[in-house]
Amino acid sequence: xxxxxxxxxxxxxxxxxxxxxxxxxxxxxxxxxxxxxxxxxxxxxxxxxxxxxxxxxxxxxxxxxxxxxxxxxxxxxxxxxxxxxxxxxxxxxxxxxxxxxxxxxxxxxxxxxxxxxxxxxxxxxxxxxxxxxxxxxxxxxxxxxxxxxxxxxxxxxxxxxxxxxxxxxxxxxxxxxxxxxxxxxxxxxxxxxxxxxxxxxxxxxxxxxxxxxxxxxxxxxxxxxxxxxxxxxxxxxxxxxxxxxxxxxxxxxxxxxxxxxxxxxxxxxxxxxxxxxxxxxxxxxxxxxxxxxxxxxxxxxxxxxxxxxxxxxxxxxxxxxxxxxxxxxxxxxxxxxxxxxxxxxxxxxxxxxxxxxxxxxxxxxxxxxxxxxxxxxxxxxxxxxxxxxxxxxxxxxxxxxxxxxxxxx
Amino acid sequence: xxxxxxxxxxxxxxxxxxxxxxxxxxxxxxxxxxxxxxxxxxxxxxxxxxxxxxxxxxxxxxxxxxxxxxxxxxxxxxxxxxxxxxxxxxxxxxxxxxxxxxxxxxxxxxxxxxxxxxxxxxxxxxxxxxxxxxxxxxxxxxxxxxxxxxxxxxxxxxxxxxxxxxxxxxxxxxxxxxxxxxxxxxxxxxxxxxxxxxxxxxxxxxxxxxxxxxxxxxxxxxxxxxxxxxxxxxxxxxxxxxxxxxxxxxxxxxxxxxxxxxxxxxxxxxxxxxxxxxxxxxxxxxxxxxxxxxxxxxxxxxxxxxxxxxxxxxxxxxxxxxxxxxxxxxxxxxxxxxxxxxxxxxxxxxxxxxxxxxxxxxxxxxxxxxxxxxxxxxxxxxxxxxxxxxxxxxxxxxxxxxxxxxxxx
Numbered sequence: 119x120x121x122x123x124x125x126x127x128x129x130x131x132x133x134x135x136x137x138x139x140x141x142x143x144x145x146x147x148x149x150x151x152x153x154x155x156x157x158x159x160x161x162x163x164x165x166x167x168x169x170x171x172x173x174x175x176x177x178x179x180x181x182x183x184x185x186x187x188x189x190x191x192x193x194x195x196x197x198x199x200x201x202x203x204x205x206x207x208x209x210x211x212x213x214x215x216x217x218x219x220x221x222x223x224x225x226x227x228x229x230x231x232x233x234x235x236x237x238x239x240x241x242x243x244x245x246x247x248x249x250x251x252x253x254x255x256x257x258x259x260x261x262x263x264x265x266x267x268x269x270x271x272x273x274x275x276x277x278x279x280x281x282x283x284x285x286x287x288x289x290x291x292x293x294x295x296x297x298x299x300x301x302x303x304x305x306x307x308x309x310x311x312x313x314x315x316x317x318x319x320x321x322x323x324x325x326x327x328x329x330x331x332x333x334x335x336x337x338x339x340x341x342x343x344x345x346x347x348x349x350x351x352x353x354x355x356x357x358x359x360x361x362x363x364x365x366x367x368x369x370x371x372x373x374x375x376x377x378x379x380x381x382x383x384x385x386x387x388x389x390x391x392x393x394x395x396x397x398x399x400x401x402x403x404x405x406x407x408x409x410x411x412x413x414x415x416x417x418x419x420x421x422x423x424x425x426x427x428x429x430x431x432x433x434x435x436x437x438x439x440x441x442x443x444x445x446x447x448x449x450x451x452x453x454x455x456x457x458x459x460x461x462x463x464x465x466x467x468x469x470x471x472x473x474x475x476x477x478x479x480x481x482x483x484x485x486x487x488x489x490x491x492x493x494x495x496x497x498x499x500x501x502x503x504x505x506x507x508x509x510x511x512x513x514x515x516x517x518x519x520x521x522x523x524x525x526x527x
Numbered sequence: 528x529x530x531x532x533x534x535x536x537x538x539x540x541x542x543x544x545x546x547x548x549x550x551x552x553x554x555x556x557x558x559x560x561x562x563x564x565x566x567x568x569x570x571x572x573x574x575x576x577x578x579x580x581x582x583x584x585x586x587x588x589x590x591x592x593x594x595x596x597x598x599x600x601x602x603x604x605x606x607x608x609x610x611x612x613x614x615x616x617x618x619x620x621x622x623x624x625x626x627x628x629x630x631x632x633x634x635x636x637x638x639x640x641x642x643x644x645x646x647x648x649x650x651x652x653x654x655x656x657x658x659x660x661x662x663x664x665x666x667x668x669x670x671x672x673x674x675x676x677x678x679x680x681x682x683x684x685x686x687x688x689x690x691x692x693x694x695x696x697x698x699x700x701x702x703x704x705x706x707x708x709x710x711x712x713x714x715x716x717x718x719x720x721x722x723x724x725x726x727x728x729x730x731x732x733x734x735x736x737x738x739x740x741x742x743x744x745x746x747x748x749x750x751x752x753x754x755x756x757x758x759x760x761x762x763x764x765x766x767x768x769x770x771x772x773x774x775x776x777x778x779x780x781x782x783x784x785x786x787x788x789x790x791x792x793x794x795x796x797x798x799x800x801x802x803x804x805x806x807x808x809x810x811x812x813x814x815x816x817x818x819x820x821x822x823x824x825x826x827x828x829x830x831x832x833x834x835x836x837x838x839x840x841x842x843x844x845x846x847x848x849x850x851x852x853x854x855x856x857x858x859x860x861x862x863x864x865x866x867x868x869x870x871x872x873x874x875x876x877x878x879x880x881x882x883x884x885x886x887x888x889x890x891x892x893x894x895x896x897x898x899x900x901x902x903x904x905x906x907x908x909x910x911x912x913x914x915x916x917x918x919x920x921x922x923x924x925x926x927x928x929x930x931x932x933x934x935x936x
Contacts, residue, residue, distance in 0.1 A: 134704050164709055195703035202708070286930050287835055294604035294933055295543050295832040299611070300573055326928050328935070418824045423704040426696055427835060429929065509929035519735050520838065520918035521695050524703055526737070 119450040122255060124228030125158045126444075128177070130263070131165035131234035131241070132202070134195035135277030136284075136425040137436040138263045139525070141233050142197065143190045144440020145261070146177050149229075151441075152448055153178075156229060161527070164199035165234070166241065170217055174225075175527055189525040191433055192515050194425035197527055205241040208248050215248050222256055229257050229447050233440070235264040235275075239455055240479040246453035257452035260475050261443045265422045267316035270481035271473045272457035276439055277422070279432030279508035282320035284424045285309060286509055288417060289331060289363065290324040296359045303411035304350055304404050305361045308397030310421050312367035313337055315485045317421065320505055321363035322497045332360050337367040338485050339494035341376055346400070347407050349495060354410065366396050366416075376400065426522045430511025435468065442470040466507035528859040531664060533637030534567045535853075537586070539672070540574035540643035540650070541611070543604035544686030545693075545834040546845040547672045548934070550642050551606065552599045553849020554670070555586050558638075560850075561857055562587075565638060570936070574610035574643070575650065579626055583634075584936055598934040600842055601924050603834035606936055614650040617657050624657050631665055638666050638856050642849070644673040644684075648864055649888040655862035666861035668852045669884050674831045676725035679890035680882045681866035685848055686831070688841030688917035691729035693833045694718060695918055697826060698740060698772065699733040705768045712820035713759055713813050714770045717806030719830050721776035722746055724894045726830065729914055730772035731906045741769050746776040747894050748903035750785055755809070756816050758904060763819065775805050775825075785809065835931045839920025844877065851879040875916035 128145045130138050142161075149159040161175040162168035175198070181187060190197060208215045221227070230245070232238050242260035249256050262269045265281035289307060296305050309318040315336025324330045332353045335341055353360040368376045376396040397414035405412045435458065443456045454472030461467045489501035516523045537554045539547050551570075558568040570584040571577035584607070590596060599606060617624045630636070639654070641647050651669035658665050671678045674690035698716060705714050718727040724745025733739045741762045744750055762769040777785045785805040806823035814821045844867065852865045863881035870876045898910035925932045 134707050167709065193703065194700050196707045199709070200707040283929055288829055288833070290930050290933065291603050291832040291834060292828055294602065295828050298543050298605045298609040300576065324930060327930060415827045416825065419701055419704050420697055423700040424697070425700060506928065512926060517921060519915065520692055521699050521733060521736060524699065
């Protein structure tokens with residue numbers, strides 16, 4: 119295949135993570151190493167919004183020192199900004215596609231890297247299909263990013279390992295905190311994950327070093343309120359401090375979210391369903407039913423932005439997958455998403471390879487059955503074996519005035 | 528004064544912090560260095576509960592290596608367990624005091640160290656007064672501990688610096704996270720502090736490195752809902768991502784907590800006041816009034832137990848104040864609380880000295896007027912100057928299986 123000379127552009131999309139800037143750094147590193155082929159690497163501000171508005175940063179010029187890169191890699195959230203734009207099909211909004219074409223032509227853009235989750239891979243698929251019908255050659259590649267770990271085709275997604283490390287650490291610290299009193303108490307920790315329970319599985323990791331939460335509930339299993347209360351009673355009979363982890367997206371048997379709080383006479387207790395997440399809803403329920411001290415803790419945004427505690431494995435892999443995207447594009451790939459393929463055996467290692475983006479775009483990868491225990495209230499050893507390598511190592515973090523230093527474009 | 532030979536006992540009380548075990552470590556270090564005077568140092572399980580039940584650990588025997596100490600110092604929460612017992616007066620429950628006397632006699636306890644907050648200092652004051660009337664000599668000393676930083680007589684309390692570092696760091700990361708989208712949004716971060724706003728002031732620290740929250744509201748000022756909404760409108764006119772920090776204990780003009788949510792037609796919006804903290808209450812209000820995207824984040828327990836991110840200054844000082852308590856007790860102090868006295872001038876330094884515990888026992892130290900801006904929605908440079916030294920340095924944290932390693936008795 120002939121070498122494709124020209125410029126490149128990169129964007130970030132969807133919810134931020136602690137690793138999405140490490141992937142961006144990898145793309146920039148890759149492009150700069152290929153400077154004989156890629157002249158300028160542009161960064162689009164706020165993903166597709168910036169592409170359409172020609173709101174660019176010249177990344178090749180901006181990134182000067184190794185410290186620029188390591189600082190970017192240690193910065194949470196999306197340094198280029200993000201967007202939530204779901205790209206319509208060319209049949210619906212052809213003008214958008216024509217605009218993209220004209221921008222590509224104007225800036226001689228031959229490589230397009232989009233770092234994001236499901237919607238972003240959908241955009242990669244649509245743009246790639248569009249440009250295959252055109253005489254203008256551009257190689258469009260997706261790079262995965264999601265703390266939810268629900269992207270298909272890849273062993274795991276960049277960002278997940280750091281979120282998992284934050285959740286495991288915080289759960290371990292909460293377990294310490296909850297252990298101090300002798301009066302019976304239930305603590306419910308609500309973890310992100312609307313459709314897939316990957317993040318909540320990470321709450322089980324402290325059990326590998328001694329003590330873990332009593333139960334973990336995932337959206338992959340219907341949530342039974344009677345069984346939940348019975349489990350709590352059983353645990354409280356054994357020790358005073360019961361700790362439970364739940365995914366925000368757990369649902370009762372009829373499919374309604376627990377956070378809707380309208381089954382089992384729970385309506386009275388909460389009134390306005392938009393007020394409470396699943397944790398708060400269950401806090402009210404347990405207080406009412408078991409009459410003991412109950413607390414709910416929503417881990418919230420720090421799960422995805424606590425980069426002072428990033429997984430070194432995650433950050434390193436995120437850089438590598440960004441670099442690999444550039445390499446494979448130069449070698450001729452397009453319409454692909456870069457994926458991690460875990461190698462069999464010990465020690466843990468991954469290959470990075472491009473896979474067809476259509477296989478990813480509209481699929482959700484759930485926690486598999488073999489990772490969930492029979493009772494549906496915990497995870498298996500196989501699940502812990504899967505998770506463990508992803509949280510290893512502490513990514514470097516530089517402090518300034520006692521706080522982590524962040525990179526700003 | 529004659530040297531008082533005998534055994535010693537130490538307990539932890541009240542809410543856990545990231546530094547209370549460092550203070551415990553300091554007491555143990557101090558006692559072991561004075562082994563010619565103090566034979567055995569006992570640890571009481573669950574504070575006064577363990578004292579009355581004679582539920583002790585022989586700390587002198589248990590702590591063998593330097594690693595035991597450093598590991599204990601890096602462990603959050605109260606390793607000996609805690610209690611919430613408010614000691615009644617001798618007039619009301621003389622039997623408790625007589626029981627304490629008999630336990631002290633039985634174990635030949637001549638030194639009593641109690642690490643805790645307000646209620647614990649009250650217990651220290653009462654016990655000390657009781658034993659002054661007795662022929663049995665025992666030196667009772669309090670060592671401060673509270674993330675709330677509201678203990679009188681000391682420049683700051685062990686535990687506050689680490690909580691402040693966690694809050695500053697998390698606020699900085701949340702600011703990064705919130706900056707990625709271009710649509711107008713308000714993020715409300717709820718920080719611990721029922722009566723004193725010290726912890727919420729720490730949310731201002733990121734402003735020293737570039738960008739801080741738009742506004743900070745403390746319980747020291749009456750909270751005006753119209754002024755709050757007007758401030759948000761003003762900020763949203765300038766930039767899309769408005770971030771606000773609030774103390775959980777903010778109150779409206781008539782003294783009711785904002786979390787009671789019953790003023791200004793807010794009753795309808797929440798129904799059950801126990802459901803929502805101040806952050807959730809204001810989230811509902813802002814959504815209703817400004818019709819923009821609103822999110823509330825309750826930092827919750829990690830504020831007091833995230834010891835993976837402890838302030839090195841805080842942990843070091845916490846060890847030192849524990850050691851100093853032993854030294855001063857041996858030298859003859861009793862009925863005192865150890866306190867930090869900040870020295871004038873740069874660089875930052877503190878002296879540690881005993882102060883009369885009665886001055887502490889029933890006082891609450893608020894954020895002073897000179898630390899709060901004129902509008903009551905932010906802090907002054909004087910406040911930042913006070914806070915900054917307390918969050919400096921990162922305390923060592925040993926990882927095991929990708930998670931912080933904790934010490935267990």
